[in-house]
Amino acid sequence: MLNRKHSPAGQFGSAAVESIFAMVFIIVLLLGVVQVAFVLYARNVVAASAHEGARAIVERGSRSDDAASVALATVRGSAGGLVDDLRVGVDLQGENAGAVTVVVSGRVKSFGPVPFPIPLTSTATSTREVGLP
Amino acid sequence: MIETVLLGLILIVPLIWALGVLGALQRGALAATAAAREAGLDAARATDAASADRAVVAAVATAFRNQGLDPKEARVRWTVGSRFARGAAVEVEVRWPVTVLQAPLLGEVSGPSVWVEARHVARVDLYRSRP
Numbered sequence: 545m546l547n548r549k550h551s552p553a554g555q556f557g558s559a560a561v562e563s564i565f566a567m568v569f570i571i572v573l574l575l576g577v578v579q580v581a582f583v584l585y586a587r588n589v590v591a592a593s594a595h596e597g598a599r600a601i602v603e604r605g606s607r608s609d610d611a612a613s614v615a616l617a618t619v620r621g622s623a624g625g626l627v628d629d630l631r632v633g634v635d636l637q638g639e640n641a642g643a644v645t646v647v648v649s650g651r652v653k654s655f656g657p658v659p660f661p662i663p664l665t666s667t668a669t670s671t672r673e674v675g676l677p
Numbered sequence: 678m679i680e681t682v683l684l685g686l687i688l689i690v691p692l693i694w695a696l697g698v699l700g701a702l703q704r705g706a707l708a709a710t711a712a713a714r715e716a717g718l719d720a721a722r723a724t725d726a727a728s729a730d731r732a733v734v735a736a737v738a739t740a741f742r743n744q745g746l747d748p749k750e751a752r753v754r755w756t757v758g759s760r761f762a763r764g765a766a767v768e769v770e771v772r773w774p775v776t777v778l779q780a781p782l783l784g785e786v787s788g789p790s791v792w793v794e795a796r797h798v799a800r801v802d803l804y805r806s807r808p
Contacts, residue, residue: 562678570685577692584700588707591744595711602718668743670715671736 572657579656586627586652587664593618594668597632597646602670608634611646619650627652627664645669697779702793704744705773709751709795712740716755717769717799726761737771750774764803770796 597615604610612632619627633647646668651661715736723729733755741748752772758765774790 563681566678566681566685569682570689573685573689577689577696580693581696581700584696585703588700588703591704592707592711595707595740595743599714666743669739671719671739 575656576658579654579658582626583652583662583664586623586650587666589619589622590627590648590650590664591666591668592622594646594648594666595670597634597648598644598668598670601634601636601644601646602672608636611644615646615648619648625653628661643669643671694779698775698777701775701779702791704746705775705793706795708741708744708746709771709773709793710797711743712737712748712751712753713769713771713795713797715740716753716771717767717797720755720757720767720769721799721801723761726757729757729761729767730755733769741773746773761801763801763805765801766798767801768796768798770794 593615596618597611600610600614601608611634615632616630619630627650630648630650633649635645635647637643637645647665648668649663649665651663654661716733719732719736720729723732733753737751737753738748741751750773753769755767755769757767772792772794774792776788776790778788
């Protein structure tokens with residue numbers, strides 16, 4: 545009652561409104577931080593999946609299907625639905641020898657203040673034993 | 678309102694820093710694990726100790742480059758049993774320093790670092806033809 549008596553007219557509740565604005569700003573910032581965390585995690589998962597795919601070709605044979613299925617399974621198993629539009633490219637560089645290169649690309653879903661999905665690409669190379677089929 | 682926003686920003690800065698370090702730690706751990714595994718398998722397929730050593734160095738460099746990291750900073754140690762022969766166990770240990778003073782988009786500065794470590798043991802094929 546005392547405060548109301550001394551408050552200038554038309555300023556009742558202004559602190560609450562300002563708090564709400566501040567809270568909205570901070571929540572948007574926090575969502576941005578969470579999104580950065582998810583992008584960092586997704587980048588690491590995609591890089592690991594490319595390596596797993598390249599390794600699969602070396603271990604299991606020379607079929608590019610193996611690399612694609614292993615890479616996709618790694619991303620889905622580790623990141624769930626966080627990364628979509630996944631594509632896997634495989635470069636075998638010859639039949640029996642040389643390097644195996646796997647490129648995994650995808651997009652991290654957007655749910656924070658960034659209004660668009662963030663693209664990710666990772667390349668992994670592994671060496672095959674010369675002479676093995 | 679200004680005080681609240683400033684306080685929020687001040688609280689978020691260490692959060693972003695922690696995120697960057699955790700991301701770098703995970704990346705380093707993945708790279709070290711991949712490097713140790715690749716190096717172990719490649720060394721086990723080599724024909725002698727000298728070529729195994731070259732294979733380890735090359736595999737570690739490739740694995741770190743795949744993760745976008747500089748392989749020069751990695752510490753690699755590999756050992757084989759009594760001699761490099763069929764059935765011998767090749768053990769590769771890879772260590773990588775993750776700099777603590779860094780932030781996303783800002784990069785890293787020199788300072789204290791946390792070492793991540795990975796180890797892999799591969800066995801030379803018992804029935805492998807060797808020169």
